Amino acid sequence: MKKYLTLFRINWQNSLQYRASTVIYIFGYGLYVSVLLYLWLSVYHAGNQMGDYSVSDMITYYALQMVMNTLILSYISWDLIDQIREGFFSNFLVKPLHSLFYWFTINLSSKILEAIYISITGLVLFFFLREYFWFPRHLSTWFYFILSLFLLRGSDPPARPFSEMAAGDCPLASFSIYCFCPDRDLS
Amino acid sequence: MAIIEVHKLSKSFDYFKKEPGLKGSIKSLFWRETLHKYAIQDVSFQIEEGELVGFLGPNGAGKTTTLKILAGILLPTSGSAKVLGFDPWKREKRYQKQFSIVMGQKNQLWWDLPASESFALNRDIYEIDPKIYIKNLNELVELMGLRELLDIPVRKLSLGERMKCELVAALLHQPGILFLDEPTIGLDVVSQEKIRQFVEEYNRFQKTTIILTSHYMRDIERLCKRVLVINDGGIIYDGALEELMNRYVDHKVLKIQFHKQVSEENLRRFGEIVERDGLRVVLKTKKKEIPHLVQRMLTEFEVDDLAIEEVQVEEVIRRIFNKT
Amino acid sequence: MFETIRRHLFLYGSFLKHNLKNEMIYRSNFMILVAMDIFFMMVNVVFFSIIFNNVKTIGGWNFYQLLILMGSVGIIRELAYLTFRQGFINIGDYIRTGEFDLLLVKPVSPKLHLGFRHISLTESLGEGIMGIILVAVGYAHLPDKHLLDIPLYLFFLFNSLIIYYSFCLMINSSVFWIIKSQELNTIVYYFMETARYPRDIYKGIGKALFTFIIPISLIGTAPASVLAGRSTGPLLFLSVGVALTLLVTGSLIWRVSIRHYSSASS
Numbered sequence: 001m002k003k004y005l006t007l008f009r010i011n012w013q014n015s016l017q018y019r020a021s022t023v024i025y026i027f028g029y030g031l032y033v034s035v036l037l038y039l040w041l042s043v044y045h046a047g048n049q050m051g052d053y054s055v056s057d058m059i060t061y062y063a064l065q066m067v068m069n070t071l072i073l074s075y076i077s078w079d080l081i082d083q084i085r086e087g088f089f090s091n092f093l094v095k096p097l098h099s100l101f102y103w104f105t106i107n108l109s110s111k112i113l114e115a116i117y118i119s120i121t122g123l124v125l126f127f128f129l130r131e132y133f134w135f136p137r138h139l140s141t142w143f144y145f146i147l148s149l150f151l152l153r154g155s156d157p158p159a160r161p162f163s164e165m166a167a168g169d170c171p172l173a174s175f176s177i178y179c180f181c182p183d184r185d186l187s
Numbered sequence: 188m189a190i191i192e193v194h195k196l197s198k199s200f201d202y203f204k205k206e207p208g209l210k211g212s213i214k215s216l217f218w219r220e221t222l223h224k225y226a227i228q229d230v231s232f233q234i235e236e237g238e239l240v241g242f243l244g245p246n247g248a249g250k251t252t253t254l255k256i257l258a259g260i261l262l263p264t265s266g267s268a269k270v271l272g273f274d275p276w277k278r279e280k281r282y283q284k285q286f287s288i289v290m291g292q293k294n295q296l297w298w299d300l301p302a303s304e305s306f307a308l309n310r311d312i313y314e315i316d317p318k319i320y321i322k323n324l325n326e327l328v329e330l331m332g333l334r335e336l337l338d339i340p341v342r343k344l345s346l347g348e349r350m351k352c353e354l355v356a357a358l359l360h361q362p363g364i365l366f367l368d369e370p371t372i373g374l375d376v377v378s379q380e381k382i383r384q385f386v387e388e389y390n391r392f393q394k395t396t397i398i399l400t401s402h403y404m405r406d407i408e409r410l411c412k413r414v415l416v417i418n419d420g421g422i423i424y425d426g427a428l429e430e431l432m433n434r435y436v437d438h439k440v441l442k443i444q445f446h447k448q449v450s451e452e453n454l455r456r457f458g459e460i461v462e463r464d465g466l467r468v469v470l471k472t473k474k475k476e477i478p479h480l481v482q483r484m485l486t487e488f489e490v491d492d493l494a495i496e497e498v499q500v501e502e503v504i505r506r507i508f509n510k511t
Numbered sequence: 512m513f514e515t516i517r518r519h520l521f522l523y524g525s526f527l528k529h530n531l532k533n534e535m536i537y538r539s540n541f542m543i544l545v546a547m548d549i550f551f552m553m554v555n556v557v558f559f560s561i562i563f564n565n566v567k568t569i570g571g572w573n574f575y576q577l578l579i580l581m582g583s584v585g586i587i588r589e590l591a592y593l594t595f596r597q598g599f600i601n602i603g604d605y606i607r608t609g610e611f612d613l614l615l616v617k618p619v620s621p622k623l624h625l626g627f628r629h630i631s632l633t634e635s636l637g638e639g640i641m642g643i644i645l646v647a648v649g650y651a652h653l654p655d656k657h658l659l660d661i662p663l664y665l666f667f668l669f670n671s672l673i674i675y676y677s678f679c680l681m682i683n684s685s686v687f688w689i690i691k692s693q694e695l696n697t698i699v700y701y702f703m704e705t706a707r708y709p710r711d712i713y714k715g716i717g718k719a720l721f722t723f724i725i726p727i728s729l730i731g732t733a734p735a736s737v738l739a740g741r742s743t744g745p746l747l748f749l750s751v752g753v754a755l756t757l758l759v760t761g762s763l764i765w766r767v768s769i770r771h772y773s774s775a776s777s
Contacts, residue, residue: 009209016212020689028698031725034717035705039569042712048566200775260612262774276773283618295613297529299536304529311525312619314518 004101008109015113022117026070030121033066037129059132063125070118071111189233190364190396191257196230196266198252199223226252227420229266234398236363239390241411241428242400245508249420250400254366257398258288270364284313287357291369294349295356296341302352303337306359313360320359327355331385347378354385367399371406383409404501418508428500435503439477440496441470446489457484466491522619526627527593534633541633548637555581555707556645570711576739577709578649583738584707584731585635585642587671592635595626595676599683599699603692611772622680622765650738660738667734667747670754674726675703677757684761684768706731710746726753 015022037059044055053061080103126133136142204220227249234240242250255261256268259275259282268275273282296305310320328334331351341349350370357365367386371379387410390397401407407414407428414431416424424431441458445466454460457480458472472480477495484490534541559581563574572580588596602625605611614621650656682699686692702725710732713721721728733750736742 013209013212016215018689018691020685021691021694024685024689025694025698029701031720032698032701032705035702035708035721035727038712038714038717039708041714042570043562043566046566046568050562050565255612258612258616260615260773261776262770264774278615280618283616286616288613288616290609290612293608293610293613295610297533299533300529304532308525308529311522312617314618 003097004105007097007102007105011106011109012113015110022114026114026117026121029066029070030125033062034125036062056132056134059129060134063122063129063133066125067118067122070114188236190236190271191232191234191398192267192269193233193253193257194231194267196253196256196268197225197228197264198249198256198261199225199228199264225420227256227417230417230420230422231266232415232422232425234396236396237390237394238413239386239397239399239411241407241414242398242417243407243414243504244400244417248417250417251368253417254288254368254398254400258286258366259283260288284360285362286364286366287360287362288366289353289357289368289370291350291372294341294353296349296352298342299340301338302333302341302344302356305341305352305356309356309359315360319361323359323361324355327358330388331355331381345378347374347381350374350378350382351385354382358389361393362395364396365398367397367401369401370399371401371403379403379405386410404499404504408500416504416507423507432497432500432503435507436474436498438471438473438498440498441468441472441477441481442492442494442496443468443470443484443490444492446491449488453488519623522623523594523627523630527630530630531632534631541636544633545637545640548635549641552581552585552638552641552645570709572709572711572739572741575649575652576735576741577707578645579653579738580709580731580735581707582642582645582647582649583668583671583735584703585638585645587642587668587675587706587730587734588703589635589639589642590668590672591675591679592631594630594672595623595679597629597631597634598625598627599679600692600696601625601629602683602686603690606686606692606772607690615769615773621769622762646738653738653740655740663742664734664737667737667750670751671730671734673754673758674730674750677754677761678702678726680761680765681757684764687768687772702727703730722749722753723756726757729753 040055040058040062043050044058050058136145201221201223203215204222206214230249230253242253244250252261256263257270257275259278262276271282271285273279275282296302297308306324309315310317315323328337331354333348333351333355336344336348336352341352344352354370370386371382374382383406386397386399389395390410399406399410412427414424414426414428415422416431424434438458440461445468448466449468451460451463454463454468454470458470460468461471462469481493481495485493556578559569559574559577562569563577567573569577602611605614605625611621614624617624619627679699682695683692686695689695706727708731710718710722710728713728718728729750733742733746736746
């Protein structure tokens with residue numbers, strides 16, 4: 001157990017070394033989401049409506065998707081590819097670490113760090129768009145939302161080594177967001 | 188006229204001090220102590236056209252930094268360096284076409300294509316006249332003996348074969364100056380020898396000025412009449428290799444095979460005992476005293492075999508660096 | 512001037528030839544990449560047709576006009592891969608391994624060399640092909656066409672390529688400090704995804720931000736508006752102006768960054 005705690009700590013330390021690129025990434029991703037919000041605001045302000053989603057529904061949907069994409073998508077298969085290519089993987093096979101736990105620890109520690117970053121971006125977005133955001137009033141909605149979160153599996157974006165990765169959305173995330181969003185449907 | 192003139196050249200860089208551990212990492216998010224370190228300091232030397240000079244020194248002494256400044260990769264902090272009359276860091280095309288740098292572990296060949304493709308690309312990059320290109324290529328390939336390797340993808344070549352190709356690629360435009368940074372690193376003994384031979388011959392025929400850094404003393408010993416010894420960012424010796432040996436070595440090695448046992452006490456009279464294995468003895472003896480000591484030994488004891496050898500250059504260098 | 516252009520075209524040809532040979536080795540990947548690109552482009556077409564089931568226009572653009580916009584972004588992306596894009600994606604590796612040093616000693620400008628070294632025809636070919644098809648379909652469905660449309664369109668495609676290049680140059684200059692380039696280029700990728708939304712959706716501060724700092728509101732919209740019959744003088748002048756300004760700023764930032772690289776490393 002202790003060795004995994006150490007691993008957890010070392011991965012944090014390592015990530016902090018490259019903090020600038022992570023911060024730029026999270027900040028840029030926030031801007032990307034804001035473009036999508038512009039798109040929807042423009043559609044709705046022209047007096048249109050998408051299905052029975054109100055403009056608040058839509059915006060909450062995207063904001064939630066941003067948070068969940070960051071937290072659920074896992075990029076460790078990229079690290080794995082790098083390690084295999086650079087020959088570090090065999091180095092790791094001879095050590096007394098279980099590969100599953102190893103990657104779980106690495107992933108967990110990265111995700112917690114990212115959660116901190118993303119909540120900062122989230123707060124900024126929330127400040128600008130506070131009139132559009134809303135939260136479910138019913139406790140049961142929160143329950144279903146959290147339950148649905150556990151059904152999610154972190155799916156990797158399609159592996160395209162040497163290229164920029166395709167932004168693969170996790171299809172199940174939409175389901176989860178659906179549970180969160182239309183309060184009226186579930187209660 | 189000197190082709191390379193370096194005067195009081197210094198290069199320092201900043202680095203950050205980080206306390207160990209996670210706490211240190213978090214702390215360094217907000218505040219880091221900046222420290223300066225001199226990679227080289229007040230280095231001066233001149234190199235004449237056609238010379239083959241070796242840079243000697245331990246890791247981190249500043250050999251590579253000096254080469255990189257001369258190649259225009261790094262900007263010096265102070266001092267001046269003129270190569271062929273150019274300031275290297277201005278990276279003028281006219282200068283860049285007149286030198287080449289080969290770094291032992293950096294690869295400039297296209298990994299998946301045969302080396303001949305990379306050569307052809309260099310022809311276009313350096314704007315080499317096609318006729319001259321073919322002539323140079325043939326000469327170099329002949330000299331290296333790698334005709335049959337030309338059509339094999341680089342990734343399938345051995346490390347030694349790849350280094351040979353790297354050298355050819357670097358020389359196609361007939362540079363007047365060649366910087367070689369650890370060209371034999373990681374190679375097997377046969378490939379090392381081949382590279383040495385090539386560098387030696389190329390320098391002799393083309394009169395190319397060559398600066399070589401290497402970990403392997405044999406490279407320097409074999410190729411360079413003149414060495415610059417660099418330690419801690421400064422030049423501590425500039426001159427002929429033999430002179431260096433004379434200055435730091437005042438003794439030779441005597442290897443003796445006695446016919447009968449000789450007591451330790453007796454042996455000490457002839458020099459410092461380095462090794463003693465039954466009748467075989469290795470002694471370190473002051474150069475000046477060798478003639479009469481040997482004479483005395485031969486009259487006092489029965490000797491089966493006797494050899495007088497120079498101290499290995501490697502050992503000398505080790506001693507220089509341990510002293511400073 | 513003329514001589515410099517001639518020399519760079521010649522070098523480009525030489526690098527292109529080498530890169531094509533290199534890509535031929537991995538032919539099996541090629542079909543998968545093209546198929547994936549076409550699939551993702553289709554997903555986007557479906558996305559917009561779903562929206563257009565509920566609305567008549569987005570920011571004043573109808574469905575066929577948006578096809579032109581979407582297609583144009585695909586074409587620009589392929590053109591970028593044929594010139595500079597892949598090099599920037601790899602720049603982090605160059606700096607980490609020190610191979611960037613080898614670019615600095617060659618008698619070719621490092622920023623061009625980096626791009627030329629990694630020219631890729633196939634990386635985004637599917638998007639390029641789909642792009643041309645979408646533009647053709649969209650254009651065919653529009654009522655007014657002019658003789659000058661196509662040359663003007665080509666000019667503004669090129670102009671957008673310069674904007675895209677300058678943006679990459681600015682963003683990737685930071686790699687000399689932060690060493691890793693993957694995250695940066697993922698962000699550039701996301702931004703290019705949004706270039707297929709018309710410029711008209713932006714308001715206020717966002718409009719300025721996505722014009723001058725992150726110029727994605729111009730990259731797709733400017734050329735597409737020419738074919739879509741929505742171009743206005745101010746928009747076209749603005750996009751030429753932004754291209755020139757960003758090219759100059761980008762090159763300056765890049766130069767400062769290289770200076771930093773060669774004074775800070777050892």
